[in-house]
Amino acid sequence: MNIVGRRNWYFLLSLAIILPGIVSMAFLGFRLGIDFAGGDQYNLAFTQPVQASAVQKEMDTFNVEAIVQQAGPDGVLVTTKPLASAQETTIRADLAKKFPLDPSRSSYAQVGPTIARELVVGAGGLVVIASILIVIYLSIRFNYKFAIAAVLALLHDVFVLTGIWSILGKVFNSPLGEINTLFVTAALTVIGFSVHDTIVIFDRIRENLRQASRLTFEQNVNLSIIQSLARSLNTSMTVIFVLVALFLISPTNIKGFTLALLIGIVSGTYSSIFNASPLLVVWRRLDPR
């Protein structure tokens, strides 16, 4: 199997997935959750099936820019602009009166504009800080070329994930594609996992390079990828098993989270096999020192 030799095809596949996402991010942006946009969100559960459109009609009377979406047959998700405390009380009392609300299965969240602003700054900062620290660590353990290749693979996964999220949230208008704190947590986990995966292959390359052999650098990298393929796939499969189980039975409020982890881990596995190590080869050709 010659993975390194066909590297351009694999880079192309990555681009084909990332580009629509980048276009969507650039022109449509994201569907921001209230963690980032500020606002109020009700996750309402009812004792009988209720149509989202009925709740939407009721919410429209309050004039609070409400968006109501169906969440299961007996639940809806209501998002509004930030509400004053008294107004919130009124709306809730009204909904409880008009619909068969089940308060013990419902949840509610409100995020003020100041907190929202901090989170936006914070989330971007976290990715940058984590990336820098990982580059430093890998530069010590391997060298800076390995470190940068690993971080490029990491950024690949971040772009795949955020791009798909932009498309999910804006093109398909799905509440799953909402950017919230849980999504940021998922993205950061994916970063950790992606690097984890890449390092295992790099470790193999490092080991094979130390042994005197007649293989070229390119052959060596390819051999290392093949040697660690079983491990890469097995590990990812076990994590994916766990995540699929989580996704299928998770309630609405964490479905997006588990889906993000799932996409990120698949992308992380792909990028460490097909992007990170072949990048080392490309770099070696451009700069054969």
Next chain:
Amino acid sequence: MRVDRRLLALIGVIAVLALFIDGFAYVYRVATNQPLTGPIRGVPTLSIPFLGFEQQIFVHKGLDLQGGTHLELEITKVRSGTSITEARDVAVAIIERRVNSSGYAESVVRPEGANRIIVELPGVDLEQAKQILGKTSYLTIWKWEPGTSDAATLQELNPKDAQKYPGYKPVFTQIDGSMITNASRSTDPNTNLPDVTISFNSKGSDLFCAFTRDRVTHPQGDPQNKLAIFIDKDLVEDANVISEICGGSAIITGGFTAASAQALAIQLNSGSLPGTITLASATEVGATLGATTVKLSLLAGAFGLSIVILFMLLYYRLPGLVASIALLIYAAIALAIFKLFGVTLTLAGLAGFILSIGMAVDANVLIFERLKEELRAGRTLGAAMEAGVHRAWPAIRDSNISTLITCFVLYFFGAPLIKGFAITLAIGVGVSMFSAIVTTQQFLQILAGLRPARRLALYGVQAPKAA
């Protein structure tokens, strides 16, 4: 390498300790003569008196799993002369007192950053929470003077309240909540009716004395005889002044029920907050929703774990069995750490834990893949096992350290929700390294010493052709 009896004993001791802590609730039930099912009385506490050790052992569930209200309050408009952190600490103390006096024992009130306060009230919905915290923040005392309110006053106060008496306007007496040292519900000894006693500091006492001396000169029924208490923009009390009040404390009487007197006392106390408190964010989770989430997550965890074990058994055979046992010990240890150190488990935290199961498996997979290679290369079982662990180690170390770096960044810079995830993932990664390097390796060494365990087919490897 031989089987290390001391390491093996260490694994045994840790595993037994972990199981003891995991099942401690049952031990506690037996020790306190409680039935094994149904709600538990008291908090399971392990105390070893001669070691001076006492620790509550139970799973600390976050609000998203338990149901309740989480509030993030922000202090703004801090009065001059007070630093924002001082104001925050005073506010924390006041809110804590108020929450505790309302009887919510398991609640948490703690400072967050320079100007924030986090309040967590398990089992309380948002409306109740707002009532406990009071809708109030800044208390001021006003008097009524002839004239009409100017625009500035109408901006500062609720116009309806400011124009309560046609021809009269409210004038600020310079007395505000910061001068009230305490307010409490009391009972009028003559009529046995509830009233509210307030105490002023010396400045407030002087101002109040002068103010009431001036007010009693007006006849009762005249607005100029009245004392108007505003909280934020709203008029909450408009009382007649019967006599001058000097000496630092005053009693407000007039048509209170026990509850309304209590409510006013709380509002007056909150008026001594050295700033304005606004709600920065709030989250409310219904109790059943939390319980459902826990059930689903545990189900997912159990399901995931079973699939992983099945996969390991089918693919790696005998070592897979070893890894599965190591994995169960791993899960027991991680859970015990959560319980023992009071790590608060949130939804994100549970996800982190379940994810760490996957990562724990990875270390084993790395070792077994190496083991297979070494066996195919024709090494003896013992040597292959040793080499497998040895050669897999750099990859396990470097990959786990990079995950720990991410956890570290998340913990120190992340929002509270993210912190919970970082902690459980970090604990999971740490324990998984122990599990892979110590537990799995020792178990493999035991296998290498057992004659029936030496058939290579048990390791999913064909015997190498004789060279």
